Amino acid sequence: MTIKQNAIYILIAALWTAVFTGCESFSDADGVTDIRYLSAQVTISSDTYETTGEGLTLSLTDVDKGTVIEKALTGSTIALDEILPGIYNLSVYGSTKDAEGRDIYLNGEHTNYPIVENNKKIEVEMKGSLLGPVIFKEIFFSGTANFYFRNQFYEVYNNSDETVYLDGLYFANLYPTTASTFRPIWREEDKGDYVYADRIWKFPGNGTDYPLAPGESCVISQFAANHKLPQYNPNSPVDGTSSEFEFNMNNPNYPDQPAPDMVHVFYDGKAGKGGSPQYLTSVFGGAFVLFKPLDENYDPVNDKKWQAIDQDDYYEQILAKIPYSYIWDAVEAGPNESMLKGKRVPGVLDAGMTYVGDIYNSLGVARKKIGERADGTPRLQDSNNSTNDFEHGVTPQFRRYGAKMPAWNHTLTGK
Amino acid sequence: MNVKITLRYYSVTCALLLLLSMGGAAQEADNGLSPAALEWMKINGLWRQTPNAAGMLLGDTAVYSELSAGFDTYRGSFRRPEQGDQENNLTFSAEGAEKLKKTYVWGRFDYSRQTLRGALYNASLVDPFRGMPYYVIDQNASDWNNQRYDLAFKAAYPASSKILFGIESSYKAWIGAKQRDIRVDSRFYTIDVKPSVVYSVTPRHHIGFNLHYYNLKEYSEMSVVNLYILQDAYEMYGLGNARKNAGINNGREGVYIGNNVGFGIQYAYEGAVRFLLASDFDKKVEDVQIGQMTPRDEGTVKDVQWRTRLQALYKGQTWSHAFTLEYDYRHIDGIEYVTMLNDSTGWDKLHSDVRSKYRTQRIGGGYTLFGNGSDGYRKQIGLDMMYTKKQDDYLLPASRLDYENLLLTVQAKRNYLLSARLQKRLLVGASVSYNFNLSGNYRYGGNYPDYPSVIGLMQSDIDYLSADYSLGSISATYSQRVNTHSGATAFAKATFTYSRAEEEVLGSRTYLQLSIGCNF
Numbered sequence: 001m002t003i004k005q006n007a008i009y010i011l012i013a014a015l016w017t018a019v020f021t022g023c024e025s026f027s028d029a030d031g032v033t034d035i036r037y038l039s040a041q042v043t044i045s046s047d048t049y050e051t052t053g054e055g056l057t058l059s060l061t062d063v064d065k066g067t068v069i070e071k072a073l074t075g076s077t078i079a080l081d082e083i084l085p086g087i088y089n090l091s092v093y094g095s096t097k098d099a100e101g102r103d104i105y106l107n108g109e110h111t112n113y114p115i116v117e118n119n120k121k122i123e124v125e126m127k128g129s130l131l132g133p134v135i136f137k138e139i140f141f142s143g144t145a146n147f148y149f150r151n152q153f154y155e156v157y158n159n160s161d162e163t164v165y166l167d168g169l170y171f172a173n174l175y176p177t178t179a180s181t182f183r184p185i186w187r188e189e190d191k192g193d194y195v196y197a198d199r200i201w202k203f204p205g206n207g208t209d210y211p212l213a214p215g216e217s218c219v220i221s222q223f224a225a226n227h228k229l230p231q232y233n234p235n236s237p238v239d240g241t242s243s244e245f246e247f248n249m250n251n252p253n254y255p256d257q258p259a260p261d262m263v264h265v266f267y268d269g270k271a272g273k274g275g276s277p278q279y280l281t282s283v284f285g286g287a288f289v290l291f292k293p294l295d296e297n298y299d300p301v302n303d304k305k306w307q308a309i310d311q312d313d314y315y316e317q318i319l320a321k322i323p324y325s326y327i328w329d330a331v332e333a334g335p336n337e338s339m340l341k342g343k344r345v346p347g348v349l350d351a352g353m354t355y356v357g358d359i360y361n362s363l364g365v366a367r368k369k370i371g372e373r374a375d376g377t378p379r380l381q382d383s384n385n386s387t388n389d390f391e392h393g394v395t396p397q398f399r400r401y402g403a404k405m406p407a408w409n410h411t412l413t414g415k
Numbered sequence: 416m417n418v419k420i421t422l423r424y425y426s427v428t429c430a431l432l433l434l435l436s437m438g439g440a441a442q443e444a445d446n447g448l449s450p451a452a453l454e455w456m457k458i459n460g461l462w463r464q465t466p467n468a469a470g471m472l473l474g475d476t477a478v479y480s481e482l483s484a485g486f487d488t489y490r491g492s493f494r495r496p497e498q499g500d501q502e503n504n505l506t507f508s509a510e511g512a513e514k515l516k517k518t519y520v521w522g523r524f525d526y527s528r529q530t531l532r533g534a535l536y537n538a539s540l541v542d543p544f545r546g547m548p549y550y551v552i553d554q555n556a557s558d559w560n561n562q563r564y565d566l567a568f569k570a571a572y573p574a575s576s577k578i579l580f581g582i583e584s585s586y587k588a589w590i591g592a593k594q595r596d597i598r599v600d601s602r603f604y605t606i607d608v609k610p611s612v613v614y615s616v617t618p619r620h621h622i623g624f625n626l627h628y629y630n631l632k633e634y635s636e637m638s639v640v641n642l643y644i645l646q647d648a649y650e651m652y653g654l655g656n657a658r659k660n661a662g663i664n665n666g667r668e669g670v671y672i673g674n675n676v677g678f679g680i681q682y683a684y685e686g687a688v689r690f691l692l693a694s695d696f697d698k699k700v701e702d703v704q705i706g707q708m709t710p711r712d713e714g715t716v717k718d719v720q721w722r723t724r725l726q727a728l729y730k731g732q733t734w735s736h737a738f739t740l741e742y743d744y745r746h747i748d749g750i751e752y753v754t755m756l757n758d759s760t761g762w763d764k765l766h767s768d769v770r771s772k773y774r775t776q777r778i779g780g781g782y783t784l785f786g787n788g789s790d791g792y793r794k795q796i797g798l799d800m801m802y803t804k805k806q807d808d809y810l811l812p813a814s815r816l817d818y819e820n821l822l823l824t825v826q827a828k829r830n831y832l833l834s835a836r837l838q839k840r841l842l843v844g845a846s847v848s849y850n851f852n853l854s855g856n857y858r859y860g861g862n863y864p865d866y867p868s869v870i871g872l873m874q875s876d877i878d879y880l881s882a883d884y885s886l887g888s889i890s891a892t893y894s895q896r897v898n899t900h901s902g903a904t905a906f907a908k909a910t911f912t913y914s915r916a917e918e919e920v921l922g923s924r925t926y927l928q929l930s931i932g933c934n935f
Contacts, residue, residue, distance in 0.1 A: 025674060025700045025702055025715070026674070026676075026698070026700050028700075028715075029700045029715050029717045029748075029750060030717070032715075032717075032748075032750050032767050032768060032769055033768060033769065034768065034769045034810060035768040035769060035770045035810050035811050036768075036811075037811070064658055065656070065658070065861075065862055066862040066863060067812070067862055084811055084812075085753050085766045085768060086753055087753060087754075087755055112755065114753060114755055114765050114766075116753050116765050116766035146643070147643050181756055182756070183756070183758065185758055284645070312758070335645065336647070336659050337659065337863070338658050338659040338660065357647075358645050358647075359643075359644070359645040360643070360644075360645075
């Protein structure tokens with residue numbers, strides 16, 4: 001066989017393969033019909049809480065396209081129509097009270113849930129979480145141009161009518177540290193009603209050292225310095241010196257500031273802080289929780305039952321499990337509105353996601369004000385949905401809306 | 416050097432050798448053609464304007480070669496947003512035809528190096544106007560450096576006095592690189608084959624048939640150099656609908672693979688009046704995937720085109736008349752997929768449906784009167800008209816872009832013989848066009864109406880596409896034989912075009928083309 005003949009056979013084979021492959025894509029494409037609306041029926045149920053559905057809201061968000069359908073429930077079943085085929089975050093939520101009369105946030109959800117067939121029957125199991133008295137009020141995670149991130153801070157606020165002691169209250173940022181469509185692969189024993197912490201801190205105190213009265217705020221800074229100083233970043237929107245606490249990582253270049261230090265609890269299975277020179281959470285937007293363990297023996301460092309590993313994580317970082325029931329407040333932030341599909345926080349804790357749309361843009365997120373107390377301090381919105389509860393892209397500010405500084409703030413006591 | 420580059424160099428080298436060898440043969444034949452004569456030869460060769468290569472044998476089977484190199488430049492704001500505010504092109508072309516015993520072969524090679532300045536939005540495709548709704552845009556106006564290699568050949572062989580066989584093939588390799596974050600390195604190629612046959616029912620009546628297949632691939636790799644700035648990218652899926660993809664810092668690969676099948680039929684009559692009626696049908700399916708390691712189906716387009724063209728030519732003693740009537744219809748269905756990431760199997764395709772439709776209709780006609788001359792023509796004057804109707808729909812949630820335009824053009828050319836010695840000639844031309852916009856609307860009904868895909872790209876596009884504008888063009892081509900002994904004709908050509916929108920805010924645009932070349 002000559003080279004010429006070989007070349008002809010190869011050319012014919014290549015053309016045949018291309019045509020054959022092409023024919024398959026033609027038949028696939030020819031079988032596709034025009035888009036049409038779908039219908040679905042959603043039914044809620046709960047083993048723990050009694051609910052008729054009255055007063056609950058159903059929210060259906062297309063995670064790719066952003067289309068949102070919201071409807072009020074009048075019973076345990078609701079019919080939906082005009083749904084476009086897609087992947088959805090479905091959430092049924094509202095508030096109720098438990099047997100002890102505490103405010104409970106009810107939520108049932110399906111995340112990244114495909115709705116592609118007509119007349120789909122969707123069962124939703126409702127779960128409850130405590131509406132914590134202390135909530136995140138403002139978070140500044142994006143940093144300031146150029147690449148200055150040490151001015152990150154987290155402001156928590158007593159939105160209740162009772163004084164709350166911060167002593168022993170935990171703060172954690174969750175894993176994955178940035179929103180991602182790639183889901184962790186949990187071991188069987190790690191699955192359940194948990195969120196998974198990357199790092200945990202705790203408020204210091206002996207139980208009554210740090211009272212937070214209704215309407216008072218507490219700011220925790222990554223580095224509680226005046227960031228506007230020339231050696232830091234004069235463009236920074238915040239001066240962190242009046243922070244109540246800081247996350248001190250013992251970095252001699254950014255020395256310990258007068259604000260008391262948060263107590264480090266957990267990182268990668270250890271109590272030590274690890275080698276990182278700062279407590280930097282994602283400038284794209286992290287997920288954060290405030291929680292108080294119901295089990296007094298909660299110890300994710302020494303008790304492996306509180307530890308988890310993402311089997312897809314090359315570094316096999318040890319994470320800490322936090323049961324939903326411990327959580328007072330959770331806020332999820334992401335890069336922008338289109339990252340709902342990368343949610344890490346279950347809807348029962350936070351059905352939405354807030355964002356500032358860029359990094360190092362000196363903008364933060366602040367919870368919306370819905371009213372005022374007699375003393376002028378704000379009442380803030382807390383529906384466990386950060387998309388709705390937060391103003392996004394605001395210039396960061398400590399104690400916005402006239403929130404008060406606690407009397408034990410180091411700038412007032414001089415300690 | 417990778418395999419693709421090696422192949423490309425071999426292709427270019429082969430094409431150049433082919434064309435230069437043709438030139439050598441033609442030179443021996445002492446058969447030089449002036450630019451006007453070459454233009455007239457192509458107008459005369461009605462079959463040359465169809466995809467049926469076999470039909471070339473029914474026209475003038477002139478042996479010729481043409482080499483040209485040029486520079487052209489665009490300036491001005493009256494443009495589609497993805498085009499550069501400035502655009503410079505360096506071009507090189509070689510074209511030739513030769514007889515190899517009974518077979519008539521024709522070949523062409525084009526190379527262009529293009530530099531776009533200040534091109535807006537497009538951040539993924541070498542050619543964002545090719546009818547692909549699934550691509551990525553960003554908000555950084557950027558330069559693009561592009562290179563294009565286009566090779567084509569046709570061959571026609573008379574199997575008998577009644578049956579002619581032909582084949583046409585072409586290969587395109589285009590490379591584009593966006594110069595600012597979000598960076599893009601995009602490589603596009605097509606390989607195209609059109610086998611054909613003509614049956615001569617009588618010496619005056621001929622019918623032709625051709626098949627058409629082409630394969631297309633574009634690989635678009637996006638990356639970010641400055642990782643400290645979050646670069647928002649918008650993944651487009653039609654009429655401004657977009658998904659914001661924050662921080663494309665980990666890169667993104669778009670893989671476009673398409674196949675086209677089609678056919679064409681032709682009927683020609685050779686009499687005092689010659690006419691040719693040709694109709695072509697093409698259907699292309701192009702799949703878009705994101706990523707190669709864990710590919711996700713992004714979309715598919717089903718692209719149907721139907722073109723019908725009637726050409727008539729009457730050659731009198733003093734005057735000749737050319738008449739053209741054409742109708743084009745193009746319909747693209749944009750298919751989208753619902754996909755979900757499965758940890759073990761990758762992205763599963765759960766559902767597909769047609770979510771967008773893009774329809775274009777064009778009806779055009781033209782008449783040109785030629786004053787016959789010894790060298791192609793002495794003069795010509797023509798009138799052309801083109802009606803365009805576009806209607807694009809995103810089905811749910813409903814959005815629509817539509818417009819209708821009527822473009823009228825009057826053009827004239829004069830071919831002066833300056834000196835019989837060395838056949839020194841000057842071909843001058845002028846044309847004036849006016850575009851009447853009959854309607855134009857863009858209504859967006861999707862989510863995120865404040866996205867740049869809506870208020871930037873689509874709004875700018877409809878502003879341009881639905882504009883009333885005037886366009887004027889002048890050209891001059893000087894040619895002469897290289898010497899008294901050879902048949903080679905050298906030429907230099909200059910064209911200047913100025914277009915201006917009626918709405919002042921849309922601005923104007925100029926085009927200047929300079930080229931030199933040689934026919935032999």
